[in-house]
Amino acid sequence: MYSEFSKGIFKENPIFIILLGLCPALAVSTQVVNALGMGAGVIFVLLGSEIFISLLKDFIPERIRIPSFIVIIASFVTVVDLVMQAYAPSLSRNLGVFVQLIVVNCIILGRAEAFASKRKLAESLLDALGMGVGFTLALLLISAIREILGSGTITLLAVGRFDGVILIPGLSSQPARVLALAPGALLVIGFLKALFNWLGMRKASRTVWKLEKMSAAGAPATGAPAGAGGAS
Amino acid sequence: MAEAKSAKLIQWQLPMKRVLYGLIPAVIASIYFFGWRSLVILAIVNVTGFLTEFIFLRRGKEPVTSAVFVSNFILALSLPPTIPYWMAALGAVVGILFGKMAFGGFGKNVFNPAMVGRAFLYISFGGQLTASWANPFVGFPGGFARYGAVAADIIGQATPLSQLAKGVQTPWLQLILGNISGSMGETSAVLLILGGLYIVWKKAAAWQIVVGGFCGFLVAQTVFWLTGLSLAGNPLYALFAGSFIFGVFFVITEPVSASQATNPGRWIYGIFFGIVVVVIRSFSAWPAAVMFATLLANMFAPLLDYLIKQRRQKRKAT
Numbered sequence: 001m002y003s004e005f006s007k008g009i010f011k012e013n014p015i016f017i018i019l020l021g022l023c024p025a026l027a028v029s030t031q032v033v034n035a036l037g038m039g040a041g042v043i044f045v046l047l048g049s050e051i052f053i054s055l056l057k058d059f060i061p062e063r064i065r066i067p068s069f070i071v072i073i074a075s076f077v078t079v080v081d082l083v084m085q086a087y088a089p090s091l092s093r094n095l096g097v098f099v100q101l102i103v104v105n106c107i108i109l110g111r112a113e114a115f116a117s118k119r120k121l122a123e124s125l126l127d128a129l130g131m132g133v134g135f136t137l138a139l140l141l142i143s144a145i146r147e148i149l150g151s152g153t154i155t156l157l158a159v160g161r162f163d164g165v166i167l168i169p170g171l172s173s174q175p176a177r178v179l180a181l182a183p184g185a186l187l188v189i190g191f192l193k194a195l196f197n198w199l200g201m202r203k204a205s206r207t208v209w210k211l212e213k214m215s216a217a218g219a220p221a222t223g224a225p226a227g228a229g230g231a232s
Numbered sequence: 233m234a235e236a237k238s239a240k241l242i243q244w245q246l247p248m249k250r251v252l253y254g255l256i257p258a259v260i261a262s263i264y265f266f267g268w269r270s271l272v273i274l275a276i277v278n279v280t281g282f283l284t285e286f287i288f289l290r291r292g293k294e295p296v297t298s299a300v301f302v303s304n305f306i307l308a309l310s311l312p313p314t315i316p317y318w319m320a321a322l323g324a325v326v327g328i329l330f331g332k333m334a335f336g337g338f339g340k341n342v343f344n345p346a347m348v349g350r351a352f353l354y355i356s357f358g359g360q361l362t363a364s365w366a367n368p369f370v371g372f373p374g375g376f377a378r379y380g381a382v383a384a385d386i387i388g389q390a391t392p393l394s395q396l397a398k399g400v401q402t403p404w405l406q407l408i409l410g411n412i413s414g415s416m417g418e419t420s421a422v423l424l425i426l427g428g429l430y431i432v433w434k435k436a437a438a439w440q441i442v443v444g445g446f447c448g449f450l451v452a453q454t455v456f457w458l459t460g461l462s463l464a465g466n467p468l469y470a471l472f473a474g475s476f477i478f479g480v481f482f483v484i485t486e487p488v489s490a491s492q493a494t495n496p497g498r499w500i501y502g503i504f505f506g507i508v509v510v511v512i513r514s515f516s517a518w519p520a521a522v523m524f525a526t527l528l529a530n531m532f533a534p535l536l537d538y539l540i541k542q543r544r545q546k547r548k549a550t
Contacts, residue, residue, distance in 0.1 A: 176322075178355035187330070194334055 004123050008130025014107045015138035015189070016196045021107040024098045025139055026185040031155040033164065035143035037091045038098065039136025041080045045102050046128040048076040050116040054124035057117045069112045070103065077102045107135060145188050150180030243295040247487065250436040251302045254427035255482065258309055258417040261410055265368035266313035267378040270416045273320050277308040281324035288333040297338040299488070300328060306482055307346035309417025310475065310523070311353070313366045319357060323349035343530045344489045347523050354520055362520075365391055365413040392473035393519070407472040418475035428481030437485035440495055444502025445480035446471075452510040461514060476509060479522035484529060491533035494540045501536060505529040 014020045021042070028034040052072050053060075060068045081099045084092040092099065102108065111131055116124040147153060152172030158164035178184050262270040281304040285296045307327055311320055327349020332341040354361045369378055391414045392402040406412055410420025418424070431437045453467035471477065484490065484505050491501035505525050512521040 174357065176352070176356040177358070178352055181355065183355070191330060191334060 004126040005130040008134040013134045013138055014131055015135060016193055020110050021105050021135060025142060028095055028098050029139055029143035029146055029185055030180060031147050032143050033155045033157055034094050035139040037095060039139050041099060041102060042135050043132030044080055045073060045076040046108055046132045049073045049108055049112055050124040050128035053112045053116040054121045069109060073108050074103045107131060142188050146179045146184055149176050150184055151175050240295045242298060244298045247436040248298040248302050250434045251431050254431035255305050257423035257427045261420040261423045262416040264376060265411060265419060266366055266416055269379050270313050274308040276317055277320050277324040278304040280321040281328045284325050284328040285333060299338050303327060303345040307349050310350050310415050313416045315360055319353060319360060323353045326352045339488055341488055344483060344486045344526055347526045350523055351527060367413055368411045415475060418478040421472045421477050424477045438498050440498035441485050441490060441502035442480055444499045445484060445506040448503035448506025449476060449509055452507040456510060456514055475522045483526050489530040491536045493537040497536045497540050501529055501533055
């Protein structure tokens, strides 16, 4: 059961592994605070819509399921949009149209279609949480790289006297501006994807190597020394 | 491990060595015009670029190919002589790491690593890359007796291309000899052509690409000039001002990222490059034409190779 939650964070991370929701990830990842806001919005919408769709799956006719999903998702997006406008107007301005565009975000529709419409409530709930958290973490990683290197700052929520902007000494005077611009988003996501693919490949080859070692240890003595010598 | 240690540190390839020989005149010219600082920048870029590839190849388990030095030379020579040292080093790291090693190392890079590094610097640090040119040293001993431009020489000195936009023409002789402001290695047209002809003669660069590049450039520039569109004016002037000659001989012909599989591919690739340079120079707000045109042409090279090969196969089949 726990794996339904954790798969969204690593094994099936929406941005880096199944490549869903790239459009908002590219557009809003200029500042860390945007990533936080967008992530919170997506988690809420995912949770709400997956719960509702999972509950209603037996009552929605097969043929009109997609429009029905959209209606459910759009209701939750409207809630997020209005709440954000009321309580975090600056964040709402930063995110702009991408809050409304959560309606057509492929993560949400994709999970609704592929998961919630077929599974039980509890599983859908965990899946929504995992996917949402995975999306948020990925967005945080991208935006942190882009903002720290591209602007030399970390922008968080303004609380009290703290205006929310942390300047990084040395970098804020002469940042690598390209990362803050649009091409930077594509570059960062592309190379992070390459990095995760490489890590995955390495992990896979290590597991194979471990299995071979285990079988070598279990095998007659002639095979073992050669394998051990090669490894060290 | 013993096996790995006995492997060579650097794998020298003949065509790459020849490109380096061809670049030597440009290096000497850059020292003469801009002082010994340009040699220091060249050294810094080479060392950082080499170390980047060395570390990425698991610290010597595979030999570093000599192509890395070609990329480093081209990157260094395409930078302005006043560039801060750390910036040059950063360009080398980005170019080799993200332009080449991330794609799988030598032989697999889609883009010219030197231009990837330069594009990164150009977009990130616009001020240093576009508005801090230096006046060249002249006479004997010129830059051979100086380290680098002093502050008075640096401030906003315009290049011949940017001057032209204001209606000022640089004398022809200056343009051809190269005592003009510009990137370190791209000012002396005569020496670049000499080095370029050497690498074309030795087949380190495909002549179809070079000739195609010149044709595309001259035709497009003439058409633009006659229709009164272009700011760059007279096609011959435009040819010698800026970095086109450097680009067409040394940058665009980089064997891995160029379209190298077929002769028609080479022609189309070169001509495309020439035309795009003119278009970018005339219309873009970011007039680093040779750099962006190289990256753009690189992007289409695999597609060109693929389409031409496929067409040939179809023809054979019928």
